[in-house]
Amino acid sequence: MIASFGLAACGFEPLYGERGSEPATEEVLAYVQVPPIADRVGQLVRIELMNRMTPANPLKPLYVLEVGLSEGQKSLAVRRDASTTRANLILSASFSLKRADDGAKIMGGSARSVNGYDVLTSDFATFAAETDARKRGAKDIADRIVERVSIFLSRPANRVVSTPQR
DSSP, X not given: OHHHHHHHHTTOOOTXXXXXXXXXXXXXHTTEXXXXXXXXXXXXXXXXXXXXXXXXXXXXOSEEEEEEEEEEEEEEEEOTTSOEEEEEEEXXXXXXXXXXXXXXXXXXXEEEEEEEEXXXXXXXXXXXXXXXXXXXXXXXXXXXXXXXXXXXXXXXXGSOTTOOOO
């Protein structure tokens, strides 16, 4: 109990908690629109972003979150015959948060996720392992982006002034 008084005195505030008259961060995230992202991995990232930011019903957007993705692979374990037995799937994202009304960029950043998978003798098993690594990477990228956007929008000074309350 004494530690909680110390945290309150240092200005610590929960990211998703109520802040007096200001709307909670999770309410502000409902005003973020995520346009379609190219390719299958882009679809996965967009679905994860929307599930975290606008799970119920998207509201009239005040912000637009644009995301660009790139994907690469790197062989890790190589046999004497030069065949790969382990690989990393590397997803990199650059994102920018813009105001919906005038398109002005108010925040940007990047995120990266590295997920390993086994390269097996069965093509189907390798494909399944790579697909799973891709899904894990998309979830990881979405988590990192939502985290950064949430922290940015948790500060009332960074929000669009007319953020309505639900």
